[in-house]
Amino acid sequence: MYNELIDHGTPVVAEEERTAAICTKEEESRFVIAAKGFVLIVDLEKGTSKQVSFPLANKEYPFASFSSGGLFYTGAGKMLLVLDPFKECFVDYQVIENGEEIVGFSFAEDSEGMIYFTTYPHCHLLSYDSKSQHVADYGSMHAEEKYPGTVALDTHGWAYMGIGTEKRDIIAYHLITGQKKSLLSSHQRQKGAGYLYLGTDGTVYGHIEASDLKNVLTASQWLKFSQGECNPAADVAPSSFVGTGFQKVHIPDESNYQIEHYSLSEGLVQISHKDSGIQKTIHLVYHSEGAELSSLFLAPDGYIYGTSMHPLQFFRYVPTKNSLQNFGALEKGGGGNICAYASHENLLVGVAYAGGKLYVHDLDQQSSIPRLVLEEDQIHRPRCALALSGTKEVIWGGFPGYGLVGGALAIYNMDTEKQVVIRNEDILPFHSTICLSELSNGDIIGGTSVEAPGGAVSKEQDARLYVLDRTTMQLKCSFVPFKGTREIIAIYTDMYNRVHGVTGLGMYFIWDTEMNTILSGKDLSSYGEPIRSGFVYDEPNHTLYCLMSDALIAIDVKKPCPEPILKKGLVAKASSGTVLFNGRVYYGSDSHLYSVIIE
Known part of the structure; x- marks a missing residue:
């Protein structure tokens, strides 16, 4: 291709x-x-x-x-x-x-x-x-x-x-x-x-x-x-x-x-x-242009998984065969969507709106669909999930339910199928964690939103970055990268423990966690809106890609102070992201699955 x-x-x-x-x-x-x-x-x-x-x-x-x-x-x-x-x-x-x-x-x-x-x-x-x-x-x-x-x-x-x-x-x-x-x-x-x-x-x-x-x-x-x-x-x-x-x-x-x-x-x-x-x-007989796609995920089996939104239906794309398979609705899925994924070995975990549903999919069972394991309404609108290194645990977070401000974090154990919930009051009160990453020592990086999409009134003004101690799950530090920024949409930690991020207003930044300083910042809003789950890393070329709605941005992480540069303008506007496979970046554009070559 x-x-x-x-x-x-x-x-x-x-x-x-x-x-x-x-x-x-x-x-x-x-x-x-x-x-x-x-x-x-x-x-x-x-x-x-x-x-x-x-x-x-x-x-x-x-x-x-x-x-x-x-x-x-x-x-x-x-x-x-x-x-x-x-x-x-x-x-x-x-x-x-x-x-x-x-x-x-x-x-x-x-x-x-x-x-x-x-x-x-x-x-x-x-x-x-x-x-x-x-x-x-x-x-x-x-x-x-x-x-x-x-x-x-x-x-x-x-x-x-x-x-x-x-x-x-x-x-x-x-x-x-x-x-x-x-x-x-x-x-x-x-x-x-x-x-x-x-x-x-x-x-x-x-x-x-x-x-x-x-x-x-x-x-x-x-x-x-x-x-x-x-x-x-x-x-x-x-x-x-x-x-x-x-x-x-x-x-x-x-x-x-x-x-x-x-x-x-x-x-x-x-x-x-x-x-x-x-x-x-x-x-009933009617014409449909298709349901809009939510976040995509490249699983260990080499297949790309995702769901649609309104209604929620689970699908798989096989890149080597250019084939799509729709597995249909999930239990209690309704009009929601799986917003974020994480995986370990043969298990794929997806967290879904509405009601904070957590699904587990056995990748060895090719004809099966994800199984509903639990529901956590303190994360009514999930936004992020991360498989913790060296464990069989997944940490996930997002927004709370209607009328509330500040979402929880939860740590799910794949072996026991139990989880521990950490309230926002015990991390950053009135903040919701909507993106996650991990430092080389296992500490967890979180990026927050101060919005309240369930109808409540926001209690804070500025989104924050924070570090959780992996052993104690206690807050080590937090700070506001940019005043007036209400959401940090996506983050990625590179091999030098630098955290790359993009805000809801399209501001790209690098946080040096060792020096605890912002190394650089660049406004990417001229390339459209930032896409959730929009960072993907090309390891052989040491290039981090950031998906915006109108463009694919490249960042050379080998450089001491890398600058984001335009890699591709997108003819088909991106609405959901993103997967890198065999030199192509895959993304959702409304109801369609697209890919663009990066070489």
Whole structure:
């Protein structure tokens, strides 16, 4: 393979099903599944499906949807979308320019048929009039929290918003007077989410016991909401929503069907008729550009492994045969991805979002898939993994779950399948370790992030590098390489115990661990964004490569003060990295696996 750039294909040709709803009109029903960049309209009587792309080539993910009057409402990015599934087209779409990133984080309807929806990250409440197509923005409902997971309207002009995740809340807002208030006391505002819905009896119900946005369906004490107040509820009516999270389905009362299961990656919908109980399976047909790829890893067997994101499916590429094999979904994988890998002899360890899942794959079992061994929610969003030399242990880290700041480290033993967890409070409070390396004496180098992607408020300003004593696992030292840098994306330790790193802003640096000084720094941001797992070392040529989204950068580590130089411009933009094999660097470009020659 001597071509400069090779497209090895799409390892995972599948899409992740997101929110969905049944739309009814004149005793006909359509089941609409929203996905990244399109909807799939399923005729439940005929068993056929029709794919309709979002307007303006919008490729964003939807998060919630709603059905009313035969129309389907959802949002993608900043765009509100209104679909007529019977005409099989979008009858309205509007780009909402109010400073928000996501439009349509939750949906509801009032007794007059007005549609209400929310936004991320400032929890705006908006309304949509389907007759005039007018959108009204009532402004932000919360100054601190970001996730308006639910919204509902009573018959007295009050809107209620269930909010999380760092400190749960339920906001009541009067649509006419503009009165706004929290219905929770200060001591009730703990980690979690407020939850509510409009019952089939026209009453708004909810509770404040949800630990996150998904675990909402059970509570020891339910509440009912009316006229801007809440009181204990002895009984609750059911919701027209089924399921949780971003796969929640809205099923209006007038629908004759129940959705038992739906999956784009499996290509099917299983339904039952409410009256007859008759069940049937509809097979879906749609076009997919493929699922975006996550990090890649060259295992000891000489094969390249990876997963896709949304949905998570596990694949292998054999460079010597130029062949791809998709092994499919992993246990409890869902819409996540294996973010980082480490290996020892015949065992490959992968750590995955969401929920801090750790999988082990026996490389000797060629036809098997990785086995789920454990879950650690203190590392809800893993970002790095490292096989510790001289042991059969893997250390891994990443971000915590929703509403938290600072992720843990964990040391997993391949023999015992047990692990020890080290809290961020015992290393660097409010920091998450997102890259790891090792010094020649076995001490562990970590690079951190001060971001809080689960909706909490960051408590620190600057990312740090640190050294852990390998024997005691105690912090030996830490420092800020650059003020104002919130993340250190990747690090690599060379043969001289110098640590090469790149920050989230694209600043490349070298840290001399013996002198405890930064030897050099160079801004690489003109080459695009830094790629996680973006360092790879060419040992015969003593060259370290750094993958940026638009270029491959080379660093000659033999030099006393090496300078990064442009090696290759990338025609196909990189989105995930990276493996070096037989003179080629392999990387992900959205859903495609590419390689570029380096000689």
